[in-house]
Amino acid sequence: MTKRNAPHISVLLREVIEILAPKDGEVFVDGTFGAGGYSQAILEAANCVVYGIDRDPLAISIGHKMADKYSGRLRMLEGCYADMEMLLAAKGLSAVDGIALDIGVSSMQIDEADRGFSFMRDGPLDMRMSSKGRTAAEVVNEESEAELARIIFVYGEERRSRAIARVVVERREVKPFTSTVELAEAVASVVRPTGKGIHPATRTFQALRIFVNDELGQLVKGLAASERLLTPSGRLAVVSFQSLEDRRVKNFLSARSEGRARPSRHVPVNDEGPAPSFKLVKRGAIKAREDELTANSRSRSARLRGAIRTSAKAWDEVAA
Template identity: 85%
Template structure:
């Protein structure tokens, strides 16, 4: 396998490949192409075809170079994985044998200061994966203090959300926020370090990134699209990095594998409901092995869930 930049190593690569089990003649989707680690591994594991999807134009541009290595086997598509049905239909594809999703921001995006994802690097407060829509700066400078507190609490799970929002509102009265470091310094002024090496601004930046890119909405749509696209026996591998993402993946696969909706663990399940559309490969999550943890710090928070598509019809929204 071709070597990768250490900062761009795909997390849980071996485990994702074990879940997908690529086969000759198969059609696979790398819904969050990034630096292309999963796509390359799939293409080298079997004589198959991969559709690499990414909303980031830079990822698509770099992916075209990889496509040249695999003529006719790697097809790059610019767009959101949540829209993969429509994107694949444009390529004449209505069903696939496997889908890999690595949810969240890529290390490639974090490493580029001008993208505004990192609180450790000076750059414009942007955070847009596609380069379109509202920036993080616009949200920070324009939303009310109450709405900022809500965003930071709900999407960052930050207990000090009100104090952060208050400090942000006071600071922007003097001058609007323009850079990542400006915001990180204000957050750090009211949030104490945890002692675990986690930067005080981590949760705030996470919250803004999620809202800017509608990441949770995209995830919900993407999971439903995966259910409709996968053939019987098709495999789904989803890697997430925090509880907000993993909880949605868990709830989706739990309901689909049980064959009945369960709104809460405190509410009894109903025996009536649509047939199971997935079979779990493993209950719970798959985590990084010690050797990967030693070389790839990003893998510490990574959680993989995998499932195999049954031959039952995809659930309707009402189900």
């Protein structure tokens, strides 16, 4: 397995811990465990318990090794954070005091060429965060030209999606795509560099990764599960790196912090609608401070949104 020896740095770590404000005796969920940076910081901040969730077997392995240091206070669960209710219920838990989510691919996964997330190093065109489901190669080689264009446009916000889909279909008829470099070269043949140092294949790779792992679907389910699991005064911290993700987090929390759902600000509030289930920690997203921007370039695109659970029922419970 090819790796790059760069340490994984948890983005906006200080700010996440400020939102979660761990206290002795509390229970937390690190829904996207990764290399365990958030879990470790939570455990160091208070004599509490953290359930680390991840669908990546490598992350689970890291977590089990880390757990030895914390005398049973770190407990690993293999699976997706969208299924956290089911995973926690199997352990007898139906409520927690705080949840941290770091949405998207981790630098640890990108650094492993064999995972196929990056076009910077040649590797198999995989992109799965777990070992289940279709690979990116299967999507690229099997989907129709129209569907490929849709995936690349919707999940990558790539304006040249039709041209990319066309060249992909033309080339796969000669030889199916198997590696990251092959796909990156195909995309680069029809997408011009921006002049900002961004590789032409960046948006296409983002789109395929999100599609293969159903990241937006998992995010929507995970946010709803968080609303149901958090106790009154429970804290939620969500870090995202793409506008597609951040927009969903923003809309979810904004609606539930204002309450009384309405289709537009110009439409009168429905007084019979659900009461606010969250209180925002801050209006707008929290961004990395200057010292973190200097130390970790990945933090430049990071957006953190935090909220505190009220005593109101979860919105889907009200609708039911």
